[in-house]
Amino acid sequence: MTLDYDIIVIGGGHAGCEAASAAARLGSRTLLLTMDMAKLAAMSCNPAVGGVAKGQIVREIDALGGQMGRITDLTTIQFRMLNRSKGAAMWSPRAQCDKTRFSEEWRRTLENTWNLYIWQDAATELLFAPAPETNAAPSDNLPDETTTSFNSAPGTISSAAESDADSDPTLRNAPSAAGKLAIRGVRTRMGVEFSCRKVILTSGTFLGGVMHCGASHAEGGRAGDAASHGITESLRAIGFETGRMKTGTPARLDARTIDFEILEPQYGDENPAKFSFSPETQPVKEQLPCFLVYTSKEVHDILRTGFDRSPLFNGTICGIGPRYCPSIEDKLRTFADKDQHQLFLEPEGSSTNEYYLNGFSSSLPWEVQWKALHKIRGFEDLHIFRPGYAIEYDYFPPTQLHHSLETKLVSGLYFAGQVNGTTGYEEAAAQGLIAGINAHRAMKGESPVVLKRDEAYIGVLIDDLVTKGVDEPYRMFTSRAEYRILLRQDNADIRLTPLGYKIGLISQKQYDHFTQKNTFVESLISFAREQSVKAAEINDYLKSVNSEPLSQGRKLYDILMRNNVTFDSLQNTLPKLRKFIAANEITPEAIEEAEIQIKYKGYIEREKFIAEKLRRLENIRIPENFDFHSMQALTIEARQKLSRIRPETIGQASRIPGVSPADVNVLLVKFGR
Ligand SMILES: Cc1cc2nc3c(=O)[nH]c(=O)nc-3n(C[C@H](O)[C@H](O)[C@H](O)COP(=O)(O)OP(=O)(O)OC[C@H]3O[C@@H](n4cnc5c(N)ncnc54)[C@H](O)[C@@H]3O)c2cc1C
Numbered sequence: 112m113t114l115d116y117d118i119i120v121i122g123g124g125h126a127g128c129e130a131a132s133a134a135a136r137l138g139s140r141t142l143l144l145t146m147d148m149a150k151l152a153a154m155s156c157n158p159a160v161g162g163v164a165k166g167q168i169v170r171e172i173d174a175l176g177g178q179m180g181r182i183t184d185l186t187t188i189q190f191r192m193l194n195r196s197k198g199a200a201m202w203s204p205r206a207q208c209d210k211t212r213f214s215e216e217w218r219r220t221l222e223n224t225w226n227l228y229i230w231q232d233a234a235t236e237l238l239f240a241p242a243p244e245t246n247a248a249p250s251d252n253l254p255d256e257t258t259t260s261f262n263s264a265p266g267t268i269s270s271a272a273e274s275d276a277d278s279d280p281t282l283r284n285a286p287s288a289a290g291k292l293a294i295r296g297v298r299t300r301m302g303v304e305f306s307c308r309k310v311i312l313t314s315g316t317f318l319g320g321v322m323h324c325g326a327s328h329a330e331g332g333r334a335g336d337a338a339s340h341g342i343t344e345s346l347r348a349i350g351f352e353t354g355r356m357k358t359g360t361p362a363r364l365d366a367r368t369i370d371f372e373i374l375e376p377q378y379g380d381e382n383p384a385k386f387s388f389s390p391e392t393q394p395v396k397e398q399l400p401c402f403l404v405y406t407s408k409e410v411h412d413i414l415r416t417g418f419d420r421s422p423l424f425n426g427t428i429c430g431i432g433p434r435y436c437p438s439i440e441d442k443l444r445t446f447a448d449k450d451q452h453q454l455f456l457e458p459e460g461s462s463t464n465e466y467y468l469n470g471f472s473s474s475l476p477w478e479v480q481w482k483a484l485h486k487i488r489g490f491e492d493l494h495i496f497r498p499g500y501a502i503e504y505d506y507f508p509p510t511q512l513h514h515s516l517e518t519k520l521v522s523g524l525y526f527a528g529q530v531n532g533t534t535g536y537e538e539a540a541a542q543g544l545i546a547g548i549n550a551h552r553a554m555k556g557e558s559p560v561v562l563k564r565d566e567a568y569i570g571v572l573i574d575d576l577v578t579k580g581v582d583e584p585y586r587m588f589t590s591r592a593e594y595r596i597l598l599r600q601d602n603a604d605i606r607l608t609p610l611g612y613k614i615g616l617i618s619q620k621q622y623d624h625f626t627q628k629n630t631f632v633e634s635l636i637s638f639a640r641e642q643s644v645k646a647a648e649i650n651d652y653l654k655s656v657n658s659e660p661l662s663q664g665r666k667l668y669d670i671l672m673r674n675n676v677t678f679d680s681l682q683n684t685l686p687k688l689r690k691f692i693a694a695n696e697i698t699p700e701a702i703e704e705a706e707i708q709i710k711y712k713g714y715i716e717r718e719k720f721i722a723e724k725l726r727r728l729e730n731i732r733i734p735e736n737f738d739f740h741s742m743q744a745l746t747i748e749a750r751q752k753l754s755r756i757r758p759e760t761i762g763q764a765s766r767i768p769g770v771s772p773a774d775v776n777v778l779l780v781k782f783g784r
Pocket residue numbers: 121122123124125126127144145146147150151152153154155156157232233234235313314315316317318332333339340342358359360436500501502527528529530533534535536537539540
């Protein structure tokens with residue numbers, strides 16, 4: 112018996128859950144095939160969402176109509192806006208989550224998504240067929256009449272998506288049939304064969320997973336889960352490149368055995384914000400503290416006694432590890448002169464005694480971890496639920512993907528998440544969302560959504576992956592983005608919600624909420640532009656915030672451009688401002704947005720100008736099958752790299768490592784207008 116779906120998502124992690132949710136909500140009959148449905152969107156490592164640059168990604172996911180922000184809000188136990196003291200471009204929301212409730216909330220969401228079916232099993236083989244000459248038309252995608260379906264109800268597609276797709280530059284032309292093979296189905300460990308038109312592979316750290324703790328090593332996708340075999344082999348057999356990467360996690364500790372009285376607490380924000388732009392979630396009400404603890408020379412000395420048995424150092428693990436989330440043994444090597452490292456002790460939930468020790472990731476023998484941890488102040492009587500371990504797994508170099516996240520070798524096959532060499536829940540979820548959207552759009556014969564580098568961190572992430580590839584687990588940083596002032600967490604909705612609405616993921620209600628916020632922002636900015644303020648009215652206030660007093664009246668707008676001057680504090684001084692805000696019921700989010708737009712206007716305009724100038728290169732397309740080897744004027748290295756990556760535009764070609772400005776000029780002479 113064969114079961115048929117439009118789209119099959121393999122893996123119910125952060126990427127797979129977003130992919131399945133998006134594809135089904137857009138109208139594709141979707142199957143989420145995952146090894147354990149009790150662990151949907153499981154947080155394999157730290158129970159936190161967001162942080163520097165990752166928080167911006169979560170806001171973007173939410174603005175496009177994804178779920179991660181909403182589910183984080185529903186399960187937050189501590190919220191902090193990191194980098195508040197820096198400029199708005201650096202503000203990064205971060206939430207500590209209740210790990211169990213996060214996963215449960217995802218399960219509730221997916222189980223109640225129409226058009227989405229879950230099957231608990233392991234995919235062991237991908238099934239291929241010869242690719243049609245061109246991308247299949249929607250009518251070719253009807254299920255085979257001879258196959259059996261659970262439910263034949265057709266999905267609905269937003270009409271806005273269909274009418275506007277071609278006029279929106281974000282929705283680029285679909286790649287034509289991506290090679291000689293097309294995906295046609297999946298076979299599972301239980302021997303079930305599913306047929307489908309699209310597959311999104313999101314199997315995370317599970318492919319060929321091997322876990323290490325000292326000399327002990329065992330197969331597994333993460334602690335408590337089996338590894339997954341068969342997929343890598345079936346892809347390698349048809350020409351995919353694969354590699355090995357590694358990552359690690361720290362010990363989990365029993366709160367009953369920690370002396371919290373002597374530890375330094377770290378509380379959440381007094382007025383916590385939240386991730387989702389939707390009014391349907393609220394900021395966390397009752398927060399739990401994290402705690403700071405510190406290693407010492409004594410702790411380091413004990414850890415060093417295990418180095419010869421650390422699989423990271425004795426050659427047992429050869430995969431490439433994350434430079435930016437190093438293990439404690441890596442830190443001792445890199446910073447050999449430091450006698451102390453700060454660690455964060457984070458609760459894993461509100462109804463568990465389990466604590467996560469952020470910064471102490473390790474694969475040292477468990478007894479070395481145990482002894483060293485007992486020397487940390489506050490941990491003298493510690494009980495450890497489980498020691499830290501490292502894991503090695505297969506990934507697929509992401510230069511094998513189009514920007515749509517469809518593979519270049521197999522039409523209809525998409526990769527998203529850690530299988531693409533990234534690390535982090537947020538990076539995975541973002542890719543899952545885009546792959547889900549694009550697999551659905553390809554089903555309908557519509558062009559893929561490709562976000563540009565000046566539109567979203569998600570655009571930067573995917574462009575970096577497919578253009579530059581990865582030589583270590585890729586995590587997002589603000590420094591990876593050229594246009595940080597444009598890509599702020601506060602304006603993710605302005606950047607992306609119109610697109611989310613257009614493609615059909617943002618509801619009318621949410622869109623109306625968004626337009627209302629914009630109206631508030633604009634009216635407040637206009638008010639500030641129009642209102643003059645007399646020196647006598649405001650000088651006392653200005654002195655109180657260490658700002659130069661006025662010698663004559665000025666527009667409110669000009670005063671707001673100064674440091675330390677905020678709408679909030681000005682409301683007490685200027686009754687007309689207070690009345691305007693109250694009469695128009697302007698929300699705190701809109702006030703904050705208006706203030707950021709006023710304060711950063713000059714910077715924002717400068718970045719927009721540069722982005723516009725450089726966009727010219729993004730719009731010059733390179734023909735799909737162009738023979739770069741025929742261009743003698745290019746360096747040999749450029750010819751090789753361009754032939755391998757096959758950039759779609761001159762902008763993308765210019766970002767490929769090894770393609771010089773001189774090579775770009777050669778391409779411009781050939782293809783420039
Ligand atoms: C030990 C460890 C430490 C980590 N440390 C951190 C950290 O501190 N912070 C952080 O952000 N990230 C960390 N990561 C990585 C983080 O877990 C991933 O980046 C993130 O979960 C990736 O999401 P994903 O959806 O790509 O894959 P995963 O979350 O790994 O999900 C993969 C899913 O696919 C399913 N699956 C796999 N193979 C198959 C198959 N053949 N058939 C059906 N289903 C399948 C699995 O059951 C699972 O549900 C760590 C991971 C591990 C294991």
